[in-house]
Amino acid sequence: MQVMRRRMRSHKGFLIGAGILLVLILIAALAPWIAPYDPLETKLVARLLPPAWEQGGRWEYLLGTDHLGRDYLSRLLYGSRISLAIGFGAASLGCLIGVTLGVCAGYFGGRIDQAVNYILTCQLALPGLLLTMALVFLIGPSLLVVVCVIGGLHWTYYLVVTRSATMQIRRLDYVTAAQAIGSTPLQIILYEVLPNVRNQIIVIFTLEVGIAILAEAALSFLGVGIQPPTPSWGLMIAEGKTAMFYRPWLVVLPGLAIFLLVIATNLMGDGLRDVTAPEGRN
Amino acid sequence: MLRYALKRLVLALLVALSVSVATFALLSFATDPARAIAGEDADPLVIEQIRERYGLDRPLPVQYGAWIGGLVRGDLGESYHWKRPVSELIATHAPVTIKLALMSIFVTIVIALPLGIIAALRPNTLIDRAALSTAVAAQAIPSFWLGLIFIILFAVKLRLFPVSGDGTTWHFVLPCIVLGASSVPAVMRLTRTGLLEVLGSDYIRTARSKGFRGLRLLLRHALRNAMLPVVSVLAIQLGHKLGGSVIVESVFAINGLGRLALQSILGGDIPTLQMLVFVFALTFVLLTLLSDLLNGWLDPRLRLG
Numbered sequence: 001m002q003v004m005r006r007r008m009r010s011h012k013g014f015l016i017g018a019g020i021l022l023v024l025i026l027i028a029a030l031a032p033w034i035a036p037y038d039p040l041e042t043k044l045v046a047r048l049l050p051p052a053w054e055q056g057g058r059w060e061y062l063l064g065t066d067h068l069g070r071d072y073l074s075r076l077l078y079g080s081r082i083s084l085a086i087g088f089g090a091a092s093l094g095c096l097i098g099v100t101l102g103v104c105a106g107y108f109g110g111r112i113d114q115a116v117n118y119i120l121t122c123q124l125a126l127p128g129l130l131l132t133m134a135l136v137f138l139i140g141p142s143l144l145v146v147v148c149v150i151g152g153l154h155w156t157y158y159l160v161v162t163r164s165a166t167m168q169i170r171r172l173d174y175v176t177a178a179q180a181i182g183s184t185p186l187q188i189i190l191y192e193v194l195p196n197v198r199n200q201i202i203v204i205f206t207l208e209v210g211i212a213i214l215a216e217a218a219l220s221f222l223g224v225g226i227q228p229p230t231p232s233w234g235l236m237i238a239e240g241k242t243a244m245f246y247r248p249w250l251v252v253l254p255g256l257a258i259f260l261l262v263i264a265t266n267l268m269g270d271g272l273r274d275v276t277a278p279e280g281r282n
Numbered sequence: 283m284l285r286y287a288l289k290r291l292v293l294a295l296l297v298a299l300s301v302s303v304a305t306f307a308l309l310s311f312a313t314d315p316a317r318a319i320a321g322e323d324a325d326p327l328v329i330e331q332i333r334e335r336y337g338l339d340r341p342l343p344v345q346y347g348a349w350i351g352g353l354v355r356g357d358l359g360e361s362y363h364w365k366r367p368v369s370e371l372i373a374t375h376a377p378v379t380i381k382l383a384l385m386s387i388f389v390t391i392v393i394a395l396p397l398g399i400i401a402a403l404r405p406n407t408l409i410d411r412a413a414l415s416t417a418v419a420a421q422a423i424p425s426f427w428l429g430l431i432f433i434i435l436f437a438v439k440l441r442l443f444p445v446s447g448d449g450t451t452w453h454f455v456l457p458c459i460v461l462g463a464s465s466v467p468a469v470m471r472l473t474r475t476g477l478l479e480v481l482g483s484d485y486i487r488t489a490r491s492k493g494f495r496g497l498r499l500l501l502r503h504a505l506r507n508a509m510l511p512v513v514s515v516l517a518i519q520l521g522h523k524l525g526g527s528v529i530v531e532s533v534f535a536i537n538g539l540g541r542l543a544l545q546s547i548l549g550g551d552i553p554t555l556q557m558l559v560f561v562f563a564l565t566f567v568l569l570t571l572l573s574d575l576l577n578g579w580l581d582p583r584l585r586l587g
Contacts, residue, residue, distance in 0.1 A: 118297075121297050122297050122300045122301050122304065124566075125298065125301050125566050125570075126301055126304070126305075126559070126563060127525045127558075127562035127563060128525060129525045130525055130528060130543055130558070130559060131305065131308070131559060133528070133547055134309065134312070134547050134555055134559075135308060135312050137547050137548070138309065138312040138547070138550065139312045139313070210422065214422075217424050217426075218424065218425075218426060218529055221426050221529075222426075222528070222529065223548065224544075224547055234424070234426075237424075237426070237430065241430065244430060244434060245438050251430050251431070252431070255427035255430075255431070258422075258424050258427065259419075259422050259427075262421075262422035262424075263418065263422035266418060266421060266422055267418065270418070
């Protein structure tokens, strides 16, 4: 454990990623207090103002305004709440589904394993984005539906890794010993298998957060995800698209926000992978 | 070999059908098409009539059976939204998407392979780190945002490319770069890892001792084995392009299957959607099968298994 902590502290990528993520989480938590305006408050006389340092910009609207006069900085700050909530929510749901299926398949083997493998093959063949879009829009786009649908369709990575790790651990002596003293499969899974898969699951979780955020951004951009007036970064890009030729900041700023958040989670995930399993590094 | 291929083909079809069952079930639970067709404040009697007309009041397995029956006969159903046969809609939109997908895989190959090879030849140097950093960054960029940035930069500011549409091949350049770029990180890393591993192996050392060096060593000996996993991944990525095309086609206003899919969703057009999901899934499964067979052909060691 101490070795890992030391490695974490000296891994630049991990530190940068974790740092950025921490800042964004703080922003999301403190948004109502640090945002200068209400993100939903429209002010049509102040429409489409450029950022303060550009010509025509005003310092009270630091990053400009959108087509309805809403302050862009405030919307960006509040948008972090949406992205983080969906990212962590969907990744958690995927984790639940994938790890459960993976552990069952890896531990019990046989028919259960074959069945789970078949489900996995079918899931991989599904056009993920298309089905996500269809289900979210048809059920009714809301934060909860987005989280559930994205999470419900992104569990394959968890399954594959958990399954192979479970199969390896199952063969070890201490599992046989646990079976010999009469532990139930559930006890073995909870106390012997899961603690040893925990590190890999955490790595996958961090990476899946980024994937979920990108998925939500795409959905909201296409109009089948978070609906206006909620400030989702993907939706902000879509709303700015029509005016983007002479006001590129409308599109550039939310995109940068998404990019920053996803690269933070990716760096953290890659860093965690390097720290917990350096043999797996390229 | 042939028996293996046939067995896999049957499995592929089975998977595609299972996908269609799952999709049918999910879509049926997600929405009530009769209400969508009738409109928001329609009279319940009208909704009932629509339900009867489209056969939506039959039990689900019966509806699915009818769909399969139609599929086998070549009747892919009629679109609720456009009131045209689904087969016609798919046939008119497919060529554009196929062209887009193939061109973008070409872009992926052209960018990712050289990058991966160079990175593997000079591991842990500046070039290697730059390539890996680019891969990490590229994985974090939303593809629709990249598309819009490209449009702003290349189409408007520099006026090099048309802004949108699918008239000429020149129209396809920006969309293909955006679509291809999404696969570049994965393919580049795989090429780099594979080549690094191969370069460290015994037979390469033997080849070097025999006098093979540089480009000749690379092409005749190292790459052939390093490319095996890459070929599989490329086939799978081609399958993903279909899904990715939804975003790119929307951004660049290209009239392909992706755009058709989006419009079907927004219009609540279940038959078209159902068929599109089936087509995408079937294509993906066949491409995976193709990549397996290709692997088996390229690497004789796999045929023994």
